[in-house]
Amino acid sequence: MDSTERPRGPHLEWTVAASDIGPLFLAATEEGLVRVEFHADAGRPDLAGPLVSRLGADAWRPAPGREVLLAEPIRQLAAYFAGELRRFELPLDWRLSAGFNRLVLRELASSVPYGSVVGYGELAARVGQPGAAQAVGAAMGSNPLPVVVPCHRVVENDGGIGGFGGGVETKRALLALEGVLPQPLF
Known part of the structure; x- marks a missing residue:
């Protein structure tokens, strides 16, 4: 059009x-x-x-x-x-997410603030499914609203950065922007 x-x-x-x-x-x-x-x-x-x-x-x-x-x-x-906004205040259309994935993404958006991270297992426990860390990973991979619904803030329980649909370097850049990781050297 x-x-x-x-x-x-x-x-x-x-x-x-x-x-x-x-x-x-x-x-x-x-x-x-x-x-x-x-x-x-x-x-x-x-x-x-x-x-x-x-x-x-x-x-x-x-x-x-x-x-x-x-x-x-x-x-x-x-x-x-620009480092001037720490919480998005936007109406979201959740039609591209459903069921467990939507539940996890909404919990993530409401409870993991700028500059912090949560483990896959901990996020699973927060939604009442403590054994569902892998399912949380799948929910992060299906996130239709990355950055705004901050799946980059979900990391491995052992401290590893974990995967990311936008690429690990993009995840590192977002976490560095929020002060969780040091700024990349290059």
């Missing part, structure tokens, strides 16, 4: 925003931010295609600076990367 013509019915607004960890694909519905993806390719015109089919909405990519649904997420992400 043309960037000057906003759809009339349910729609998905999307863009690619620059960040300190590379370009981020952002998408929002009228309910809230629905998707954040790392390493987005701004030149791909079909970037929102998979979401459009899952959510049953028309996609709209406004011209830069003309975002409506994404204006506040873009502003808050910029403030976060």
